[in-house]
Amino acid sequence: MSAEPLSAQQRRIDEAVAAAQAATTDGMSAGERYGVLYDHGLAWVNFPAGDGGLGVSTSLREYAAQQVAAAGLETPPRGSNTIGFGMAGPTIVAYGTTEQKKILRDIYTLDTIFCQLFSEPGAGSDLAAVATRAVAEGDVYKVSGQKVWTSGAQNADMAILVARTDTSVPKHQGLSYFLIDMHAPGVEVRGLRQITGEAEFNEVFLTDVEVPAANMLGEPGQGWKVANTTLNNERVAIGGGSPREGGMIGVVAQAWRDHPEYRDPLLQDRLLELWVEVEVARMMGERLSQKLAAGQPGPEGSGAKLSFALNNQELSSLDITLRGVDGLRYDTYEMRRPSEYSMTGRIPGYRYLRAKGNSIEGGTSEIIRNIISERVLGLPGEHRVDKDVAFKDLPK
Structure with missing residues (x-):
C-alpha cells in the first residue's frame, strides 16, 4: 500500500x-x-x-x-478476458519475473485471452490432489494429464496451470504453477454440454505438452501458494459487490415492477428479504475492497463467493415466479459456444439453469464453507489422514 x-x-x-x-x-x-x-x-x-x-x-x-x-x-470489456483480468493478472504481478509480467499488457489489450487449468476429474474440490504431471527435460517441462470445467478454453491463447512436479513429497508440496500456450502441440479442447444446452466449459487433454521452464510462475514446489493467490482473487472476482440494485437483484426488482399481475404479499416479503441479503453482500464486497488496499485478498473472499452463489440461485428462482408463464419459455437448447458468461443479459430460463453452476465454479459451496470455518473463524479443521503422506504413496 x-x-x-x-x-x-x-x-x-x-x-x-x-x-x-x-x-x-x-x-x-x-x-x-x-x-x-x-x-x-x-x-x-x-x-x-x-x-x-x-x-x-x-x-x-x-x-x-x-x-x-x-x-x-x-x-476493454473485462468479460472478454475474465480469467486474465481477475485471476491471471493479479497472480502474475505478485509472482512473475520481469519477462513474465510483459504479458500483462497483452491481457489488458485482449491480445492474449486466458483460461484456467486447475480442476481435474479426480481433483476438483481437492485441488491439491491434481495428478497432471510436469516432468523436467532440460529447459522445458513435458506436461501430461487431463483438466476439466475449463471456462473459455476454446477461445484461450494462454492458460494458468497447476501441475505436479514432485510425487515424493506430500500433495500440497509437490505442485508447481505454469503459464502454458493453449495453441501448443498436445493440447486438445473438448466442449462439455451444460444444463443450459451450451458448452461454456471444457475438458482439456494435455499430452507431452512442452512448456518452457521460464514459464513457471514462482519456484518449483511453490504451486499451492501461488494457486491460492489465484483462488482468492477468483472468489473476490466472482463474489465482488455490484452497484445497489445491480446484477440479479436489479433484474428481479424490475420484473416485480413490470408484472403486477403476479404479485402477492408472500412474494413481496421474499423479494425484500433477498434485497436485504444482496445489500449485505454488496457492503461486504465494499469491505473486501478496502481490505485489498492493504495487500492480497485473503480467505474472507470465500464469504462473498458463497453469498453470490446462494443469492443468485434464490433470485433466479424468484425471477421465474414473477414472470408467470413467460418465465418458463426457453429460446433454444441447441449446442452453442457463448463468447462470455452473462447472467443479466439472458432470458429468465437461462438464468435459472445457469445459476445452478454458481455453487460449483470457483470452489464448491461445501469447500468454501470449510475455508470460512477454518481460515476465517478459526474452528478446528477436518481430520486429514493424507496431509503428511507422499503423493506417490496415496491410494489412487
Whole structure:
C-alpha cells in the first residue's frame, strides 16, 4: 500500500488520465486505445508502475475508473478476458519475473485471452490432489494429464496451470504453477454440454505438452501458494459487490415492477428479504475492497463467493415466479459456444439453469464453507489422514 496521502495518489491518477487522453487519437484501433491506458498506468492502478499500474491504493480503483470514463476513454470489456483480468493478472504481478509480467499488457489489450487449468476429474474440490504431471527435460517441462470445467478454453491463447512436479513429497508440496500456450502441440479442447444446452466449459487433454521452464510462475514446489493467490482473487472476482440494485437483484426488482399481475404479499416479503441479503453482500464486497488496499485478498473472499452463489440461485428462482408463464419459455437448447458468461443479459430460463453452476465454479459451496470455518473463524479443521503422506504413496 502506498504511503502517499490519498489526495496525492488521486492527483497522480488525474495526471495519468490527462496524459492518456492527450495520447489517444481518433484513428487508433480499440487495442491501441487500451494500450495507451496500460502504458499510462490505468489498467490496474494498484499494480506497480510499469506493470499497468500507478502503485496507488486499491481503494482508488473506482475513482480511477470514474475519471477514465469522464475523460471519454474506452476501456476493454473485462468479460472478454475474465480469467486474465481477475485471476491471471493479479497472480502474475505478485509472482512473475520481469519477462513474465510483459504479458500483462497483452491481457489488458485482449491480445492474449486466458483460461484456467486447475480442476481435474479426480481433483476438483481437492485441488491439491491434481495428478497432471510436469516432468523436467532440460529447459522445458513435458506436461501430461487431463483438466476439466475449463471456462473459455476454446477461445484461450494462454492458460494458468497447476501441475505436479514432485510425487515424493506430500500433495500440497509437490505442485508447481505454469503459464502454458493453449495453441501448443498436445493440447486438445473438448466442449462439455451444460444444463443450459451450451458448452461454456471444457475438458482439456494435455499430452507431452512442452512448456518452457521460464514459464513457471514462482519456484518449483511453490504451486499451492501461488494457486491460492489465484483462488482468492477468483472468489473476490466472482463474489465482488455490484452497484445497489445491480446484477440479479436489479433484474428481479424490475420484473416485480413490470408484472403486477403476479404479485402477492408472500412474494413481496421474499423479494425484500433477498434485497436485504444482496445489500449485505454488496457492503461486504465494499469491505473486501478496502481490505485489498492493504495487500492480497485473503480467505474472507470465500464469504462473498458463497453469498453470490446462494443469492443468485434464490433470485433466479424468484425471477421465474414473477414472470408467470413467460418465465418458463426457453429460446433454444441447441449446442452453442457463448463468447462470455452473462447472467443479466439472458432470458429468465437461462438464468435459472445457469445459476445452478454458481455453487460449483470457483470452489464448491461445501469447500468454501470449510475455508470460512477454518481460515476465517478459526474452528478446528477436518481430520486429514493424507496431509503428511507422499503423493506417490496415496491410494489412487
